[in-house]
Structure formats: structure tokens, C-alpha cells
Amino acid sequence: MKNLLILLAFLTLFPMHPAAATSLVDSLRQLAPTLQGKDKHFALARIALTTNDIADWDSVIANARTLQDTVSLSMGLTNRIICLSNQAPIELLQTEVDKALSFLRSSRQFNYYFHTYRVYINTLFTARQREEAQQTATDMFEAARQEKQPLGMAMALQVQGSMYYQLNLYTKAMDALEEAYRVCPAYTSEINTLVTHALICEWLCMTALKLEDTGKLTTYADRYHENVEYRNEIRLGDPSGHFPVTAAAFRAQAMLRSGRQEEARVLLDHALTFMRPGIPARAYEHYYEARCEQLYRQADYTGALIAIDTLLNTHQGYFPFYLHDLLRKAEILAHQGKGVESTRLYSRYIAMQDSIERIEIAARMDKLQTLYEVDRLKTEQRNSFLWFLIATSSCTLTLIIFAGYIVYSRRLHRKNRILYQRYLEQEKMEERVLDAIEVLPINSLSKESQLFCQLSELMHEQKLFTNPNLKRKDLAELLHTNETYLANAIRTNTDGKNFHDYITDLKLKYASRLLIENDSLSVSEVGEKSGFNSSSTYFRVFRERFGMSPTYFRNISKEK
Template identity: 30%
Template sequence: MTNHKMPAIIICLSLVTNCVKLIASNSKMVLRIFTKHNYLLAIILTFSLISLRAETQSITDSIRKDISSLKGEDRLQALTDIVNLVAMGDDLQAELEALRQLRAEAARQKNVEVDGLSRVKEIFCYYNYKKTDSLEKYLPAHLEFMAQHEQWDNYYNSWEAKIEMYLYAGKTQTALKETQLMYDDAKAHNNNYGLGVSAHSLGIIYQTLQRHQLAIQSFYEAVERLRKEENISLLLSTYNVLSETLDADHQFDRMLAVAEQWKVAIDDYKAGAEARGHTPRLNGRYMYCYLALTVAHFQTGNSAQAEQYLKIAEELAKGRSLVSQFKLLHIQTRLYEHLGQYDKAIAYAEKNYQNVIGFGDSVSALTVLENKARILRTAGRGMDAALTYEYVMAAKDSLRNLDMAAQLDELRTIYEVDQLLLEKEVSKSRSTILVIIIVSLVLLLLGYSIYNVRLNRKNKILYENIKRAQQAETRAEKVLETAPEDTLSKEQMLFRRLNNLFREKLSFTDPKLDRKELADMLGTNTTYLANAIKECAKGMTVTEYINKIRLLYVGNLLVEAPQHPVDTLGEEAGFNSRSTYYRLFRDYYGMSPTEFRNISKEKNKKEAL
């Protein structure tokens, strides 16, 4: 068989380069198409994602038609090609089926290397599609296979995927527990790479918890271990998070030293690869390294060198993913703030905020806004800074409540898992089963009582946070209300008139109130009204803002008029649908109207004593 591997790759990469901007927002991984078959010569990519996927499917079908005639390594290579091609799509079941066929053939040929790699890809398939249950189900068997064949890199990389999945789901305690198990396992096997992965994972957890000193200690340990390994991928990632943590802890001299070591590691790897006739793709690695060098230099007084490094990073960032752009924009904001070029810094912060919001990362968006507010204040734009800070504070309170609920759910899950393990052990001894059942029932009842107490406590805390957030909004409105007219924009003036109208006429209590009628009341048009609300109410629509005012109003009624039915108060506030009222109330307050009233009653009783 003629080997068409290199020509095929060249053709594919040439065509994919023209389509990369179209597929960047949907791809889960960098495209890797390696083949020994002339089928890849049939690829004809157009400039749309749909046609790219159609061509991919056509190539896959072509390989499958001829695969029965292939044997040995050629057959394994063809099945590997199918796995890589299917991974370009967005079909979990298709990827799993392709991996199952590859693993079956590898097992038949007793090729443990390909078998192990297919298992790693399966684990990361579950990880990419956020299938936690499947990952937990199949990981133990795959780890057993990898340990049996001493595929330790695959073994600990697969295990780390489980830890990261827990961490990104907000299950910090579970991730910490799993990391301890990995560390104990690596120690038992006396495996340096496993200990390095464990230290890296532990550092990530501490970084998430903002325990910077412990995170830095773990990352340094990971660096020392991973520097001894041939595979430097995790080492470079560790340099990145170590630099970020030193930055957060204001240890800029140490950050500079780490960033310089990081660059040397990349340079050495590049030189070694080129000596072997291979040109590695390292733009992303270099970009993050140069951004770290930028921060370290301007924070240690060398702004000129920082600007030079930033220019290099900007060139390396061109055409890269949104996540890379977020990081670049953040560093650009910081540098220009440091240089006193506030307009430039504010523009970069606003661009970053819009990008992050579009990406759906509300937590990072708040951090960007907080940085923007600080720069606005430094630049002498006090009104804009105050409004931005008020919004950030209210949003942070809401996120803390959500985080508390997630932690309660995680603790409950851990408790239930421990209970299941206990019951499994108990089943081994029939003579004690009755006693254990009684104990389990008592524990379950106790657990249920504790959960209810915690839930009630959570709702109380949520109630207090809501009140604080409302007070913050009231203060922000007062700032806007008392500000001199010559300091306000047209939108802010219109927004102030709108709030006065709501306060004096209670016009929002009319269920039929719409944007046209409201605009007429204010003597303006719907476009100016929508723009004013969007600017002053942090992107809300007219309908969303009206509903927010109704929710604030009904919240006060629930406290001040305890004798009136909950549903009646919703109608008085302007809601003409019970289901809409309850849904919006729970979305805004985090609890039902009845729960809200009960907590307010308890608060009033305590205050009266």
C-alpha cells in the first residue's frame, strides 16, 4: 500500500486554515487528522462549517467502506482516522462507537498501546460532554487496564479529568477527596509523574479556594516533579497557574523568576523538537508566557520591557480562541491602567466584559466589571464607578447564595454516598442487619432534620443578602436621584424620570402596561426608553425592568401585609398569571413567596423581642 500520509496532512491543513475562524467557536479540540489512506485526498472543504462537517462525514464513510480489506497496523490506523474525524463533530454516541471499534480491534491485535490511548480518549470524551456519571462508571476499569500495562501517564491524566470535572461542577470537597486518593496511589506506586499530577491538582483546588500560599507550595512541588518527565505539557500548564497565583498574591519578583523559567522550558522543548525534524505548534504556550512576563515586568518597575512583551503576545494571540482573548484583554487593561492611560484601559475592560458575557461566564464578568469600576474611580468618573460597584456587589451576593446551595448539595451527596457504602458493608453480616437498619433510619432522619435546618438557615441568609442587595440598589438610585442634572446623560435623566413615575403613580401595577404605553407616559419613544433602561439597569429590557419593580413591590407587600393572601398580592403588583409570578419570584429571590413571608415573620418576631 502506498503511504499518502504526509501529502494528505498538507492538503488538510492548507484547507482547514481557511476555515479555522468558522469552526473555532464549535471545536472541542485542535484538529488532528493523520492517515495512510488516499481517501483524505478527496477532501474538498468550503468556507462554511456545514460543508466541512459534510466532507468529514463523507471521508469517514469512505474509510468504513474499505476497512474490511485492511489488516494489521493499516486497519488500526484507519480506525484511528475515523476516531479523529468523528471527534470533529458534536456527536457523543458517534465518538463512543468509533472508540469502541478501535479498542476492540486493538484488543484483537493485542496492541496495548492503542488500546490504552483509546481508553484515555473515551474518558476525555465523557469529560468534554460533561457526562460525570459515565466517567465515574467506566474510569475504574480503564485505570485498572492502564496500571496493569504500566501506562502511568495515561493512568494519571485520566484520573485528573475526574478531579477537574468535580472542581468545575463546584464540588470542591469531592475534588479534594479524590486528589488525596490519587496522591496515595502515586505514592504507593512510587510514581513521580503521578505525584506531580497530584500536586498540580491540589494546587488548582487551593487556587479555587483562594488559599494562595498553599496553592503556590503545591505548584512548586508539581514543577519540581514534572521537570523530570519527558512529557512537558502539564509542566507548562503548571508554570501558567503558578504565575497566576503569584500574581494574585502580589509576589511579583518570584513571578518574574517563574515566567523566565517557563520561557526557557518552552525554548528547550522547541529546540529539541526541531533537532528531531519536528516543528511544534507553541504559539499558545508562548502567548501565555509572554503575558506573564508582561505583568511581572511592569509590576517590578520595567514598563518599557512589559510593553515589548505585550506586543509579542498580541501577535501570538491573533486567530486564537476566545479564552485566549479574555486573558490578553485582561492584561492589556492592567498594563494601561498602570501606565495611567485610563481611557484605553476602560475600553479594553469594556470589550473584555462584552466578550465574557457573550461566552456565558458570569463569574469572570463580575471580576472584569470590578476592575473597570476601580479604573473609573481612579480616572475621576465617580458616578459611573459608583453605579458599577453597586451592581457588582448585588450580583456577588447572589452568586454567593448559589455557591452555598451547591456546597449544601455536595455535602448531602457525600453523606448519601457514605451511607450507601455503610449499607454495603452491613450487608456482609446478616446477624447485625436489623440493628444497622434501625441505625440507618435514625441517621437518615437526623440527616433530613439537619438538611431542613440548613435549608432554613440558607433561606434566612438569602433573605438577608436580598435585603442588603435591595438597600444597595436603593443607595444607587439615591445617588442618581440627587446627582446634578448637568452631570447626567440623557439616558440617566430619562431613567430617573421613569423611577419617579413608578414611585408616584405605581403604574407598573397595571398588568397591561407595555413599553409603548410607558414611553407615552414619559413623553418619549420606545427606542429612547429601551436604551435608557439598558444603560442604567445593566442591560435589562423594558419588560424585565418592569417585572423587577413588580417583584420589589410584592416583596415589600409580603412583609408589610401579612394578612393578605400571597396570590392576591401578586395580582396587586401587576402579575396577571400565577405561574409567571411564582416563577419570576423564585428566580429573583431564590425562594417561593410563602417561604419569603415566613422568614420575614421570623425576623420581625426576633426584632420585636
């Protein structure tokens, strides 16, 4: 597995020549079906690394699942993410990354876990989603801290520092990278630590060059060199020669800035012995930077231009580095006396810088527009949810009110039924009392009771109470008595009622009988027939007397 990891790193950074790659893939595709176990996995992985095709990585993953090989499966998932990062939209990539990270963390394959994280962060940064990239790097560091993985913490800080570097925030980059160096475990512990340590040292040297800090450049160049020496001790292969060449380049840069130009030249000449034909110049970019600087300081502008042109070809598409190379070439041309060409390059540099700034502004505007749309959608969703809550609450409240109304109506109906039954019982009782009074000898009653009996008989026969304008004086004359004596007779025989209450009570009793017995009359007509000259008075006193409206009284009287 150690050799496979080295091969993966090498092929990812420095792909093969197309013709050789095609021939190798064809041979491996024929060979793979005949292989078993790890041999088949290695062949499939070699095909996928060469083609960088998602379908081939899916084959690697499927085979690893068949073998139930967690390490091989993790390797396949990570490299599939690398493949997707170059092809898929960010939204799709994010979904795949989330699934891969979930598996890698749960299976505790932290080397692949943090490598996948780093690939995703770099993809976000390249897509100019810089805030998301910074936040994801913070999330990566926090995940590493929670899992107590110092190597993961170092990788998170390294990718954070590299982003600061590309944003020209060199002081911040140095702080992040030095913290990464501090938390990184000893590079002698494992291969991944060795590779991460070298990467951190590489970015530290690059940042020290930008800050023109010769002391730190010397320190970290020496530590990078120690890393390479340890590789040689453990016989860890480097097919490209990238690491010894890069170590020599940074040490040469430190020598040049210390005035040791000849030593730097000798060291760079020695670095040439590690460079391999067929390997892309990108593997040796730091060598060409150092060689350009060395030749420039020796006033060999022709040689310096050759080196800087190599860098320009290497850095096409990597704008921060390409612009630096362009500016450097303009300076060399100016020293060479080629003012027109130098001016043309300066103009091109300014135009590209402006173009990048416009792209940055456009990207920010797009992001602001996106944020606006997101906020608008969130507001709409929040408002929709609020209206949903209001509607739900209203419906719930309506249901509660309706249920309460039903309960109240049923209770009211039961109460009114009881009141109606009591009314009927009272009517029967009054009839029995009247019947009993009629059989009594008239001489046995008091004069007031005799007068009241005459009044009751008159009211029963002539229904005088139905006259809205009936006065106590009129009744007194009909009964051949005075008003005071009549009032006393009424008060004595009706538990203290006055004339008005007595007449109203007769009207209500008559109205109740009409409501029960005469369906041809409307409720209002019953009130008029009973002697009420005002409907409002009729309804009010009826409710006070019977505890319900005349309409309800009639309805309840019809129930069986």
C-alpha cells in the same frame, strides 16, 4: 503518535470553526472506510475530536481493539472520558472513569491514566463536589507514588494547587504548585513532561500575581519562557501560538511590577506576532490580562476596557475569573470618570458574589441533606443487618435448642425404657419372692416376718393403702398387734422403710399397674384410686420412684 498527541491537545483546547469542522468531518467519514491500520485510526480520531461525540469515540475504541493497539485504545478511552465529563451525570461518569483507570493502570499507560484522573477531578470540582475532588486528587498522588511515577505526582499536585487557587487559597495553592514543580521530571525528558511543566509554571505565575509576589512571578515566568524556547529548539509545533504568547504575557506582568513599562509594552507587541486569527481568545487570556494592566498603568483606559471586555467574554461561565474581570472593569470605569457605570458594575459584582455564596450555601445544604440521607440509609441498613443477624442467631439458636431437645428426648426415652424394663423385672422378682415365701412353712419364719406376711396379704386383698387417711394404729388393731411391733416388722422386711414409705410404695406399685392395665382411668384418676389425696404429691413421688411422669410411664408401657 507524538504528532497525534499534539493534535489532540490542540483540538481539545481550541475547537475548529463549526463550518470548517462540518466539512472536514463529512470528508473523513467518507474516507475512513477505505483506510486501514493507523491511517484509519487517525481519521476516526480526527472525526471524534472534531465532533466530540461519544459514538465517534466508541468507534475509535472499537477500531483500536481490532488493531490490538494499546496506546490508541488508551487515547480513545481518555478522550471518551473527556467527552462524558461534559455530558454525563457524575454517577455515570464515575463508573466509566473507574473502568478506564483500571485498564490504563493495568496496561501501564500512565500518561493517559493520570490525564484521565485530572479530567475527572476537574469535573468533580466544577460540579461543586469539592471534598470528593480533593480526596480524588490525594488518591491520584498516592497511586503515582506507589507506581513510582513522578510526573503523575506532579500532575496531582498541580490539580490540587489549581483547586486551591479557585477557592482563593493562594498560599496553599503556591505550596502545592511549588511542590509539583519540584517533583516534576525535567521537561526535556518527554512531551507530556514538557506540557505538564508548562502548565505548572502557568498556574505558578497566576498564583504569584494574586499574592503580588514579583520575585516568584519573575522566576516562574522566566522558566515558562525557557520551556517555550526548548519547544522551538526541538521544533515542536504550536498551531495556536498559545505558549509563546502566554510566556510573553507573564514576563510582561513581571516587568510592569518592576517599573519596566516600556519593555513590557514592547514584549506584548511582539507577542501579537504569535497570535493566530480564528483561535479563540481563551488561548490568549493571559495576554489580555497583561495588556489590560499595561494600558491601565499608562492611563489608556479605553484600551484597557477593550482588553477587559475580551476577558469578560472569554470567562463567561468561569465565575472566579469572570468576577475578577468584572471588578477590574469597575475600577477602570471609575478611573475613566464613569461613576454611574462603575457603580452599576460594583452592584452587579456584589449581587453575583452574593448569588454565588447562596449557591454555595444551597450546595452545602444539598450535600448535608445527601449526607443525612446516606447516613440514614446506612443506619437503616446497619439496623436491618443487625436484625438479620439477630433473626439468624435466633433461628440458629432455636435449631440448636430443637436439635438438643430431640437428642435429649431420645436419650431420655432410652433411659425411661431401661427404667421401665427394670421396673418390670423388679415386679417379677418380687412376685417370685412372694411365691417362694408362701410355700415356706409358717413356723420357719420369724414372728416379725409372719406379721409382715399377714400385713402383705391384708394389703393385697383389701387394698387398705388406697385409703388416704389410713393410720398405723388402724393396721395394728386389724392385725391384733401394737404399733411398735408393726413398725419393726415393716422395717425388718423392707430394708429399713418406715410405715409411711411402705404405704407410699404400695400406692405407687398399684398406680403403675393401673396405668398399664386400665386405660379407662385418666392419669389423675389413677392417683386418686391409688390413695393419693394430692395430685402434686402423686406426680412428685411417682417421678422420684420411677424416674418419669405417670403419663410418660403409661405411654412407654404401650410401646411394643
